[in-house]
Amino acid sequence: MCIVLVTTAHPSYALIVLDNRDEFILRPTSRPHWWSVNGQQILSSRDLQREERGTWLGVTRTGKFAVLTNYRETDTNDADHPIQGTRSRGGMVTAWLSSPEEESTQEFVYRLLQGEGVKGVGGFSLLCGTLRKRKDSSGELEPLAIISNRSGSPDDVPWLVERRGEVYGLSNTSYDDPITWPKIKIGKEKLVEVIEEVVKAGLGEEDLVEKLYSVLDINTLPEQDGDDFESYIYQLRKSVFIPPIGRATPQDVPKPGPNGMDHLAAKNGNSESDLKDEECPDAETTSGTTGIYGTQRQTIVLVDWKGHVTFVERSLWDAEGNPIERGKGDMKFKFQIEGWGGESTGSSPLRS
Template identity: 55%
Template sequence: MCIVLLTTAHPSYALIVVDNRDEFILRPTSRPHWWTSVPEKHTDLRETQEVLSSRDLQRAEQGTWLGVTKDGNIAVLTNYRETNTNDSAHPVHGTRSRGGMVTAWLGANPHEKVSDFVSRMLGGGVGNVGGFSLICGKLRPKRHGDSGQKALEPLAIISNRNDSVDKVPWICEERGQVYGLSNTCYGDPNTWPKVEIGERLLSEAVKKAVDQNLDEEGLMDELFKILDTDTLPQQPDMAFEDCIATLKHSIFIPPIGDEHHKSAMERARARGKIEQFDEATEELRKEERPDETSMGFETGMYGTQRQTVILVDWEGNVTFRERALWNKHGHPIARPEGDMTFRFKIDGWEDGRGSML
């Protein structure tokens, strides 16, 4: 039950993105790093993308849930919570990775317009994928109207619950706004409580940062406080499936699971004394996932695994910070010992290429 919150309300930043990845804590996942992606059907090295992201090591595609490129492509994904296992048009687990939808944009030809990518994906590029929403776009400034007010090129929200290009939402073009998305469709009239809470807290954090003239580290602290907001209604001995239904109420998800989830965590921690994590993970897979056709990874406890904050200022400077809350053996990491921070300037931010739509 991941959540992503975005705002254009801070005067010093073109865009702020905060994100919680909620997942099975033992799911093999890399730390953020730079890697090179070559667009499909292209061999010209000038068309490669330098991508900054963590990567999901469970699926062959090694996709991700969030990333940004040196050229300014940005993408963030949330799953759509499927509940009807008999709906063949919307599988719970598709044969293709949702994370591959993120890398499809992060690794796209850097000259491809966002609108063309949206059309290409909705024209058949999202088939055989479990339900998802993808926020994607090119980080570029634009002149907004006759006032000359600074603004960003808008970001699109693609969903395989919507095959109509003209119904795709576009966000983040207007200043002073806050947006939230979790595991339902964007614009769902039944807004999830965690999204309402997140949008309110993000507005308050930006106001505090401006009023108190907080520096970047002070702002970061306020944003990570939002991602740590735990309002999950729990009852003793609540079954895992019953817990899942309550996750829409909390931004942060503490570790939840039944006895077999807890036992798997304890075994992983015991094996943590052995540094060969891949070997330990394979043993867990054999014990917990005897059916190799399963497309899920449901070993160990479930909860908020990673937290990310992205700041983009008006000079095109990006600060990307990911906070790991658990190590690869399932041991908790004290905040902020699991932080990794990257800073870079977006190529082409000031080159005057105009609209990326």
């Protein structure tokens, strides 16, 4: 039951994105790092469970951005929306991040929805677009689209972040679901409060990030009271943060290569040796589709009005399923979006 919160309400930032990835704790997942495909340099963590090695959230040097939430499929007779799709949902994120630079968001929407792009994939919503100032005199951001394989025609796709002062929420149902999930309502309300507090107090980015993490840490999940996992999962829509639930099971842990990602580097033609040692993904290669479930990763993306990006991802569990103290599993990246103001301003990524 992941959650994405997006706001244009902070005057110093064109966009702020918050994301909780709720998953089985031992689902094999890399740490965030730079990697390349089709000439695009992408910053993201990667899901190592599926062959596509996709991601749930990523951004490129040129400002292509995407974040995905799943629908929880339960209808075994719905061939169009399989419970276990033949293709990875995470591949939908990569499809946009690796698309041709000249392809607009709208063109991508039409290509994906009118062709075979969403066939054989479990239900999902994909928020995507290019993080860039509009070329008109408005000074606003280019809009982001929400694509879903439950959408109608491409003309029915919602568009976000076209105005200042807005806050949006997306979880494991359609964006235009008339019934607002409690976690979305709580998250949006708290995010507004945090932005107002930070702006009024004149707090800087470090304090802002910590307060945004406090939003992602909101736990209003009812007690399980003996319910089994399948019965209890309905309650997850009530809480922004999901504490560990379920029961641990033995895991088979294959032996990875020296840095845990050799197979992935070879598959994509990029060398992990190009990364600093501390930026290389962990060797998280367990078969994590059972056992303890909860919020596994928390990601915050800040984009200021000069096109500077701050990307912070917090790991809450190590590869063996042990909890990590808040902040000890953080990785932070800073970089400049190339072409933010219509001209190339690219530079090497900065890390702190």
